Amino acid sequence: xxxxxxxxxxxxxxxxxxxxxxxxxxxxxxxxxxxxxxxxxxxxxxxxxxxxxxxxxxxxxxxxxxxxxxxxxxxxxxxxxxxxxxxxxxxxxxxxxxxxxxxxxxxxxxxxxxxxxxxxxxxxxxxxxxxxxxxxxxxxxxxxxxxxxxxxxxxxxxxxxxxxxxxxxxxxxxxxxxxxxxxxxxxxxxxxxxxxxxxxxxxxxxxxxxxxxxxxxxxxxxxxxxxxxxxxxxxxxxxxxxxxxxxxxxxxxxxxxxxxxxxxxxxxxxxxxxx
Numbered sequence: 001x002x003x004x005x006x007x008x009x010x011x012x013x014x015x016x017x018x019x020x021x022x023x024x025x026x027x028x029x030x031x032x033x034x035x036x037x038x039x040x041x042x043x044x045x046x047x048x049x050x051x052x053x054x055x056x057x058x059x060x061x062x063x064x065x066x067x068x069x070x071x072x073x074x075x076x077x078x079x080x081x082x083x084x085x086x087x088x089x090x091x092x093x094x095x096x097x098x099x100x101x102x103x104x105x106x107x108x109x110x111x112x113x114x115x116x117x118x119x120x121x122x123x124x125x126x127x128x129x130x131x132x133x134x135x136x137x138x139x140x141x142x143x144x145x146x147x148x149x150x151x152x153x154x155x156x157x158x159x160x161x162x163x164x165x166x167x168x169x170x171x172x173x174x175x176x177x178x179x180x181x182x183x184x185x186x187x188x189x190x191x192x193x194x195x196x197x198x199x200x201x202x203x204x205x206x207x208x209x210x211x212x213x214x215x216x217x218x219x220x221x222x223x224x225x226x227x228x229x230x231x232x233x234x235x236x237x238x239x240x241x242x243x244x245x246x247x248x249x250x251x252x253x254x255x256x257x258x259x260x261x262x263x264x265x266x267x268x269x270x271x272x273x274x275x
Contacts, residue, residue, distance in 0.1 A: 023080040024063045027254035034255045035124040042074045108177035138258035142183040153213040174253040214250035
């Protein structure tokens with residue numbers, strides 16, 4: 001009997017010593033997954049989409065609306081937050097005895113930093129180095145194309161079949177960083193807004209060689225109508241190409257940003273875009 005009690009005590013103590021991680025940021029969740037920390041992660045954001053099994057874990061909200069009740073219920077020991085999380089949220093978690101890690105996820109350098117930081121934090125340095133090396137492999141290889149002026153869109157809006165405005169990637173974004181690393185230019189460099197809304201008039205007046213617009217599962221059904229509308233506006237303004245990129249990973253500044261770079265380069269080769 002004494003031995004049985006001792007075994008139970010040891011197992012219970014070991015369980016308490018395990019890292020139980022909850023992540024409120026999709027890109028950081030994906031980083032944890034790629035670092036091989038699947039079993040340590042107990043909670044994720046409701047916007048986690050990259051892997052069906054991993055993202056089926058308990059939902060603990062986002063950096064803006066954390067469920068403290070869920071955090072406690074899951075016996076979470078560490079919560080990953082956006083660097084933009086409020087000090088109130090961080091203090092509330094600390095009061096609950098939960099460690100917090102707040103990381104930026106806006107720029108390409110943030111992706112590298114998060115991988116390195118989390119790799120060291122959770123003793124996955126070797127895997128972190130592999131991920132970093134893979135990113136550098138694709139992000140230091142310049143495109144075979146001559147530098148092109150690129151308008152990179154997150155979304156666009158239609159009214160009566162016409163493009164009326166678009167949400168674009170400005171200079172202070174990981175998209176702009178990727179374009180720079182592979183040898184192309186973001187035509188919206190120099191602006192103050194990370195993701196400016198661009199009206200129809202400016203869309204017609206901007207000087208660019210190609211437009212990229214990204215799509216995922218949430219807006220897949222609109223791809224055909226948007227392609228038709230953009231072809232019309234490009235014909236009117238005598239611009240060149242409109243290219244659609246599909247995949248939920250295009251929206252996530254995480255370990256798969258190398259795929260965004262490859263998609264851009266490959267689509268330019270296939271489309272024969274000229275400057």
